[in-house]
Amino acid sequence: DTAVSQTPKYLVTQMGNDKSIKCEQNLGHDTMYWYKQDSKKFLKIMFSYNNKELIINETVPNRFSPKSPDKAHLNLHINSLELGDSAVYFCASRDHGSGYGYTFGSGTRLTVV
């Protein structure tokens, strides 16, 4: 009954590969986010979707493409992985009508070798 679940939890892959991270929330929230925590520990926003519509797209390489098939899911696809993509990626959700906090998933640790 996890509120925000991400899969996989760990992902090790070679440079140049394409990979996807999946996120699902069962809270009925209408807004979902992807954040990246890099080696410097900053949590930086990448994307935000509201009811399947892309709302926020920070300066992220085109190799990153979010996809939201419905408001409960927000997946992140990464093409041509680079060493610098190694980070922990967090999915989060929020109900914009009922508060300011996010509910986070447990993160996906991506290691590109």
Place this chain on the structure above:
Amino acid sequence: DQQVKQNSPSLSVQEGRISILNCDYTNSMFDYFLWYKKYPAEGPTFLISISSIKDKNEDGRFTVFLNKSAKHLSLHIVPSQPGDSAVYFCAASGKSGGSNYKLTFGKGTLLTVNP
């Protein structure tokens, strides 16, 4: 361009004493502030928040203080317990609560509470 700064990467306190975690921000458009707590291999979890119209918010052992003129907030934990050992993130948001709302986070402070 760090809009939210947590200048202390780590803090160590004794069990039962007070823990004070600090956060500074530069964007004067921020008007809502939150603290998140993160254990290893888990996502951040919401702890406490404060609106810019207040200068203090208390929830049990946790109190957040906001000094708008100094663009500074702090989280006080009294008394500190070993289970409080975690990374604490300060976060801030602007006035929009709508669909383009986002949180800006600091780098976090690792709190260690020693028994």
